[in-house]
Amino acid sequence: MTRRGSIDALAARLTGLYDAREARSIALAAVAELSGLSPSALLTDPEAELAVEGLEEAAARLAAGEPLQYVVGHTEFYGRRFAVREGVLIPRPETEELVDAILHGEREARRLLDVGTGSGCIAASLALGMPGTEVFAADISDDALTVAAENFQQLGAAVTLRKADALNGLEEAFPERFDAIVSNPPYVPESDRAAMHPNVRDHEPGLALFVPDDDAIRFYRAIARAGRQMLTPGGRLWFEIYERAAAEIVRMLGAEGYTDTEVREDLFGKPRMVCTRLK
Ligand SMILES: C[S@@+](CC[C@H](N)C(=O)[O-])C[C@H]1O[C@@H](n2cnc3c(N)ncnc32)[C@H](O)[C@@H]1O
Numbered sequence: 293m294t295r296r297g298s299i300d301a302l303a304a305r306l307t308g309l310y311d312a313r314e315a316r317s318i319a320l321a322a323v324a325e326l327s328g329l330s331p332s333a334l335l336t337d338p339e340a341e342l343a344v345e346g347l348e349e350a351a352a353r354l355a356a357g358e359p360l361q362y363v364v365g366h367t368e369f370y371g372r373r374f375a376v377r378e379g380v381l382i383p384r385p386e387t388e389e390l391v392d393a394i395l396h397g398e399r400e401a402r403r404l405l406d407v408g409t410g411s412g413c414i415a416a417s418l419a420l421g422m423p424g425t426e427v428f429a430a431d432i433s434d435d436a437l438t439v440a441a442e443n444f445q446q447l448g449a450a451v452t453l454r455k456a457d458a459l460n461g462l463e464e465a466f467p468e469r470f471d472a473i474v475s476n477p478p479y480v481p482e483s484d485r486a487a488m489h490p491n492v493r494d495h496e497p498g499l500a501l502f503v504p505d506d507d508a509i510r511f512y513r514a515i516a517r518a519g520r521q522m523l524t525p526g527g528r529l530w531f532e533i534y535e536r537a538a539a540e541i542v543r544m545l546g547a548e549g550y551t552d553t554e555v556r557e558d559l560f561g562k563p564r565m566v567c568t569r570l571k
Pocket residue numbers: 381382383384387407408409410411412413414430431432433436456457458459476477478479499500501
């Protein structure tokens with residue numbers, strides 16, 4: 293088949309699951325990845341013959357709704373390649389903004405903790421971007437801990453990784469004192485599950501995404517409470533948040549003893565990040 297033919301055939305299989313434009317861009321990225329050619333090389337010589345090993349298997353997985361990043365086994369985050377697979381959340385571009393804000397806002401930090409590290413994307417980006425800072429990371433999921441450890445090793449990121457429950461006993465798992473605690477915790481209310489795109493809902497781990505509707509800010513509250521003991525005086529919390537929870541999180545942080553709370557918007561203009569300081 294020609295290069296164009298391979299892309300067209302895959303895009304046709306994905307249409308319905310994705311809109312036509314997205315289907316085409318996923319097909320192009322998948323064929324590029326599997327053929328080892330760049331998307332621009334594929335497009336500049338579309339009539340050249342192309343034999344791609346593994347394309348049929350990849351196409352079947354994509355047509356079943358599996359995200360491209362799981363099928364190819366990696367994604368890009370803050371300029372680096374991270375391994376991802378089923379059981380671990382695929383890092384999102386909004387989270388790159390959180391990393392960027394911390395790299396600029398925590399230049400003096402000696403010790404940082406990332407709670408709910410997933411693929412390790414935040415912790416590794418901070419460790420590599422702040423060579424003088426000791427970085428720690430926690431997750432409750434064994435799948436996440438395995439993938440994060442692989443990514444830290446592959447990227448040469450010096451991160452101390454521990455299994456810990458953010459909702460229970462975080463202080464005991466991390467007796468060190470931190471200048472900042474960072475988290476992009478699960479924050480999607482269960483009632484939003486049905487409206488999510490099936491490739492997220494049916495393939496990414498529920499443990500990484502969902503919280504009960506009647507206590508959607510539970511992770512923020514638990515980390516803020518633990519932070520009173522875990523942070524150095526004036527230490528800061530950095531959270532990625534669900535846009536609709538911003539006001540409730542700000543109120544809770546005030547009640548838990550934090551000050552100078554700031555809500556920042558993401559590239560799409562939605563409240564997405566909170567930074568606050570222990571009084
Ligand atoms: C939204 S994901 C974020 C992953 C990664 N930090 C990122 O930004 O891509 C939330 C993470 O929290 C972890 N998690 C869920 N419940 C937890 C708990 N009780 N204690 C610690 N981690 C938890 C999940 O396994 C998942 O890796």
